[in-house]
Amino acid sequence: MxxxxxxxxxxxxxxxxxxxxxxxxxxxxxxxxxxxxxxxxxxxxxxxxxxxxxxxxxxxxxxxxxxxxxxVEYTRKLDETFPAEQGITVTALADGMMADSDFALLYERCRSGSANKNKLFTIEQMMESLENELGTDWRTHCYIFRKSGEPVGLSIPIIEQGTVDEGRLFYFGVVPEWRGKGYGSAFHRISLNLLQRIGATTYVGSTDEANRHMIRIFEQNGCRLRDRKGIYRIDR
Structure with a gap:
């Protein structure tokens, strides 16, 4: 077990x-x-x-x-498809419309100013972990959200390790200047649709208990509180 x-x-x-x-x-x-x-x-x-x-x-x-x-962990069944979001385009990094280096810059912008306290890695380590943990086709998991052609957020939907249908977001974020305008909820709904597309039937999302903005997104999109866990660390 x-x-x-x-x-x-x-x-x-x-x-x-x-x-x-x-x-x-x-x-x-x-x-x-x-x-x-x-x-x-x-x-x-x-x-x-x-x-x-x-x-x-x-x-x-x-x-x-x-x-x-x-x-805090939130969850919901993925038993419905959300309608398309007007004015938002979604492309995968694998489509070749953005260089890996530019994706890394977008990733870092999305991470900046986050309320999440557990910031373990530099952006270089995060990019390295994508291939280490998601495999050589990691770019097919990475999606960029654009508004009027401008990259304004990203999402990395995956199936949780050791499961066949539990959907998670390896990362999800919005650039600082586009926060607080409702786009986070819209990008999250798109991400739930993407999870369904790769076979997820349940979604589990987590965030720092201080990240009230992300918690509101969970609640607005039909997720319910499932669990609370502490983050603990020990160094050699």
Whole structure:
């Protein structure tokens, strides 16, 4: 039984996410995580970033973790297709209408000024992680939103690791000067349609609990609160 998803990058980091399974006790989670933590220490990996239920926080702090933030998860069934958004065009990076370097600049603009506190990577590391985690066809997952020809946002819809139909957004963002105008909700609806196109039947989205703008987008587009998890980190 898989109780923790893990993404590894050489000796640099492990990204670990608790998988909540009905009927599994807290003690079972602790025992499995102890084994994982021991392996991380033995391999001398740079750091471990963990998403885990806040009920374990006292124990994690005693084990040497520090709390970074708290995230909220929202979900909804993908059982309807949203109508097309007037005046917004959507292209994939794989279409060749934007260079990878320009996509990286757009990505960085979308990340700037974010309320999310867990900023682990530089934009260079984020671009590298796209191929590492999504494979050689990563450009087919990357979509650019344009208004009057101007790139104003992006979305990277994927199927969650270890599932066949759980849709996630590897990243979703709007450039600062276009925020607060309703485009975030529109781009999110388009992203939900894109998830359906790649076979997702359920959507799960997460954001920092301080990111009220993204939470409003979730709620406006029919998502409901599913869970809260703490973000914790330990360094070698």
């Amino acid at each position: 898989n109780l923790f998803n893990r993404i590894e990058k050489d000796n640099e980091y492990w990204l670990v996410d608790q998988v909540k399974v009905d009927g599994v006790t807290e003690q079972e989670y602790v025992e499995v995580f102890y084994t994982l933590l021991s392996s991380w220490k033995e391999k001398q990996i740079g750091y471990l970033s963990l998403l885990m239920d806040a009920s374990y926080e006292k124990w994690l702090l005693e084990e040497g973790f520090r709390k970074v933030s708290m995230i």
